[in-house]
Amino acid sequence: MSVIKKAACGLAAGVSILCLGGAAAAQEPLKIGMVTTLSGPGGYLGQDIRDAFNLAVEMGGGKLGGTPVQVLVEDDALKPGQGKQIADKFMKTDKVKLLTGIVFSNVALAVVPDVLDNDGIYVSPNAGPSTLAGKECHRNYFVVSWQNDSLHESAGQNANNLGFKKAFILAPNYQAGKDALEGFKRMFKGEIVGEVFTRLDQTDFAAEMAQIRNAKPDVVFQFHPGGAGIAFLRQYQQAGLIESVPMVVPSPSMDAVTLKAVGAPALGLNVSAQWNSDFDNPASKEFVEAFTKKYNRPITYYASQGYDTALAIGAALKATGGKVDNAEAFRTAMLKADFKSVRGNFKFGRNQHPIQDWYSMRVEKDDAGNPVIRTKAKILSDVGDSYAKDCKL
Amino acid sequence: MDEPRTPAVTKDAKPPRWRAWAPYAGLLALVALPFAAQALGQAALTTLATRMVILAIAASALNIALGLGGLVSFGHAAFYGVGAYAVGILTTHGASGAPFLGFIPGSELLGVNLLAAMLASGLVAGAIGALALRTSGVQFIMITLAFAQMLFFFFVALKAYGGDDGVSMRRRNALPGLNMRDDMTFYFVSLAILAVWLGISARLFHSRFGLLLGGIRQSERRMQAIGVSTVRTRWLAFVLSGMGTGLAGGLMAVFGRFVSPDMMHWTQSGELLIMVVLGGAGTIFGPVLGAFALIGLETLLAGWTEHWQVILGPALVLMALTFRGGLARLGRRREGP
Amino acid sequence: MALVLEQVLNGVQLGVMLFLLAAGLTLIFGIMGVINLAHGSLYMVGAYAAAFVAQATGSFLLAIPAGLAAAALVGMAIEYGVVRHLYARDHLDQVLATFGLILFFNQLVVLLFGRQPMFVQIPPALAGAVDLGFFSYPVYRLCIIAVGLATAGALFWLIQRTRLGMLVRAGATHRDMVQALGVDIRLLYTVVFGLGALLAGLAGLMAGPLLSVQVGMGEQILILTFVVVVIGGLGSVTGAFAGALLVGVVDTSLRAFLPGLLRGLMTGSEADALAGGVSAMGVYLLMAIVLLVRPKGLFPAHG
Incomplete structure (x- = not known):
C-alpha cells in the first residue's frame, strides 16, 4: 500500500x-x-x-x-x-x-x-x-x-559481435518490456525464432523454459529486472539450458545485486552496460x-x-x-x-541525454571462485539514442 | 451469513451536541485550509488536501455498496481506474483532434469528461455487478477482485494508451470561467464536488431506495417476501457506487494530469476499503474521515521515518481491534453486541 | 507430445506450490471464518528464515526446520495476538487488521535483512536435471512435486483419520457443540492457524531456490492463492487441491500454448502481445466462470 x-x-x-x-x-x-x-x-x-x-x-x-x-x-x-x-x-x-x-x-x-x-x-x-x-x-x-532503448540496442549489438544468428527473446508484457524487445531487434541482425511476453508479476518460468528448448535458438535475450530476473536465471540453469544456450542480457537483468543473489548459475552470461565496477x-x-x-x-x-x-x-x-x-x-x-x-x-546530446560508450561484459569466476562481472570489450562508441533527431532543442 | 454487521445510518438515542456541529466545523476547516496553508507557507498542503478530498469521494462512493448495501467489493479500484482512463483517453483525443474509436470526439472540458468517466465506470460496474452479484459473502469479495485484476492486466497491456507507463495530459481539463491550473481553484472545485456528492449520498441513505438496501442487507429473505426485487436493488447500488468511484478517478486524472494502471492495483482497492472501515462503514461522513485519516497518517509517518510502514501496520491492526464501527462512531452510544 | 507432457508437469508443480498455501488459507477460513491477507507474509517468513539459516550454516537440511518453525511460530503469534480477537467480527475488520500485518512484516524484513534479495543455493544433491525418457526435467522441481503430494496425503490423513482432524471438522460446522464437550477451542484454533502457517512456510522455503527471496514475495502469490481457494470452495481441503492443480495447469498451458495458437491466426508480435494479455487474465477469467456456474466453488465445504 x-x-x-x-x-x-x-x-x-x-x-x-x-x-x-x-x-x-x-x-x-x-x-x-x-x-x-x-x-x-x-x-x-x-x-x-x-x-x-x-x-x-x-x-x-x-x-x-x-x-x-x-x-x-x-x-x-x-x-x-x-x-x-x-x-x-x-x-x-x-x-x-x-x-x-x-x-x-x-x-x-x-x-x-x-x-x-x-x-x-x-x-x-x-x-x-x-x-x-x-x-x-x-x-x-x-x-x-x-535513454531506455540504448540498454537493449547495446545488447543487440553485443549479440551480433558474439556471432549469434538465432535469438529467442523474452520480456514482461508492459511498456518497458515491449521497448526492450524493439530495441534489441533494432540492432540484432540475426533471426528471431521466438518472442515471448511474460506476465508482469510472473515468477515461475517453467513454461517459457520448455518453449526455449523447443525453439532451439543459439542465444536468449531476456529483460527481467530485479526479482523476476533472479528467478529466471535460476530456473534457466535448473532446466539445464545454461550449458546449451548462451544468454545476452542488458544490465538491468544482471547487476551486482542480482549476481550476488543468483550466484554460480550466472556464470557465462553476456551483459552489456555503460559502466562496471572494474x-x-x-x-x-x-x-x-x-x-x-x-x-x-x-x-x-x-x-x-x-x-x-x-x-x-x-x-x-x-x-x-x-x-x-x-x-x-x-x-x-x-x-x-x-x-x-x-x-x-x-x-x-542535443536532447540532453548522454552520448557515451557501451561495453560488453561477462560473468566469470574471480580468483576466489566467486562469480564477478568482468568487462571484455567496447561494443559501441559515442552513441546517443534514436530519438535525439526528433528533439528541436 | 457473511453480511457485515455494521449498521447503516443508526438512530442513536441522544448523540452529544458536538456531534451535530462536527460536520459543519469540518466543512469550515476544509474551506479555510488552503488560506491557512498559504499563510503558513505550506502551499503543498493544498494539493495534499485535494488528493484527500478526491479519495474521500471514492471512499464515500464505495460506502454506498459497502456500508449501505453490505456488498464488500475488493475491486473498486477498477472503477476508479476506468473513470481515470475515460478522462485520460478523451483528453488525449481532445488535444489531438482525432476521435476515439473513430467516432467518439475527444474533449478537454471538465464537465463533459467527468460525465463520461461516470458513464464509463457505470457501464463497467453494470457488467461486473450483473455477474458478481450472483455470488455473495467471501465469494463476492473475491470475484470483484478477480474482475479488477483482469482490467488491471488489460490496461497494463494496452499499448495504444501507454500500457504500464500510462497516459500523460498536457494540461488540466477546463472549466469555463475558472483557472484550473491554479491549485487552490482546483481544490475548491474538488471540494464542491465532494459536497454535492455527500448531499446526494445523504439523500440516498434516507430515501426509499436506501431503506430497501438496508433491509436487504439485514434480511434478504424478508425483503423478497414483501415483493422487493433484491437483485435489482443491489445491482443499482453497485452501479451507483461504481459511478461515484469513477467520478473520483476522473477527477484524480485531471488533477494529476496523469493516468496509469497503478490506479487499478488491488492495493488501491484495499486502501479504499480501509478508508471506509477506518472512518465507519454505513455512515455519511465516515468515509471522508477515513480518507483524511489514512492519507494524513501515511504522510505524517513517512515524513518521520523511512520505515514508516513498521508503524502504520500495527496502527491499522490496533484500530481494527479497538474502534468498532470506525471513527465516525466515536462519541456515539454503541449499539448492539 | 513431449512438450505437452513437460508443460503439464510444470503446471502440476505450480499447482502443488499453490496447494500448500491454499490449504492453510482454506482451513483458517473454513474453521475460524477469518480472511487472512497476511498468509503471504508467512510464506515470506518461511523463505527468509530458511535462506538466512542456509546462508549462516551452509546446510539446507538445517534450513528446512528453521523455515517451518519460524513460519509456524509467527503464525501462532499472529493468531494469539491479533486474529483471535477478530473471530466474532465481520470480514472488514479482518481485512483491515491483516492488511496492516502485511505492511508490518514487509518493512520488518527490510529492517532485518536489507532491501537486496537473499541468495539461496539449490541443495547440490538436487541440482541438475533427470532424463524422464521423452525429456529431461529439473530434479528440484520433481522434488517439489513429491513433497507437495506427500504433504497433501498427510494432510488428508490428518483431517480424516486423527482426533485432531475430527475436532477440526467438527469445529468448522458445530463450534458451540465442540466447546460444550469440553474441548479447548481456543487452543484448537491456535494449532490450526499454526498448521496453516507451517504449510505456507514449507512453500516459502521450497520456493527460495527457485524464485527470488525478497520483500513483497508473499503478495505476488497471495492473490493467486485466493483464486485457488475460491475456485475450490472455501473451507474445503479437497477443493483447494483440485483448485490448485486446475489453476496451475491452466495458467501454465495458457502461457505455453496460447502464443503458438494465436500465431496461426495473426502476425507474430501482435499474437504475442495478445497472448500475453489473455494469459495474464486467464486464471481470473477461470475463477469468474467457475463462480458463475457454481457460486460456492467446486467443492463447497458445507452443503
Missing part, C-alpha cells in the same frame, strides 16, 4: 552526516529534492542511487561543486501519484528547484512534466523514457544515465573504493549513475556559482558536462 518515506536531514542515519557538513558553511545550503523508490522489491535500486549521490556530496565535504547542498529524500513506493505529491511538496513547501532520483519510467512520466511546468529542473539518474527523449524533450530536463579509470576507482569503504556491499551500475548525477550537478553548480534560479545559465553549465564521469567518455 502506499507509501512515502522521508529521510530528511538528520532523520536517516545515512543522510545526517551531510547535513552537518552543510551546516558548517555560512551559506544557506542549496536544497536538492530526491524522489526515489525505496520500498518494495525495487527498493534496492533507489537505495543505491541515494547512497551514491550522498557519497558524492560527502566526499565534497557536504558540497557539490563548492556549493553546500542539502539532499531531501522521499520514497515514491513506485507509485506515480505518490511521486507527484512528494515533488509538489519539495517545490512548494521546501522551495526546491532542482530535483532528481526517480528510478522507474512510469513514475518519471508522471512527475517530470509537473516539475518542468513549475519551472523546476530535473536531472535523471536512471529512467530515460522515450516519450521525453524525442519531440517532448525539454530545456530543463537532463538524463545522466541513458573500470580502469581514476574516477571510477575512487568511487568504487569510497563506496565499498562506506557501505561494504556490491556496487550496482545504479549507484554509479547516482554518483555521476551528483558530479554532473556539481560541475554545473560550480560554473553558476551555486545558483539554480537562472535555469538558462544552469543549462549552459550543465551541458558542458565538465566532470570526470566514472564511465570515462561522457557528453550530452
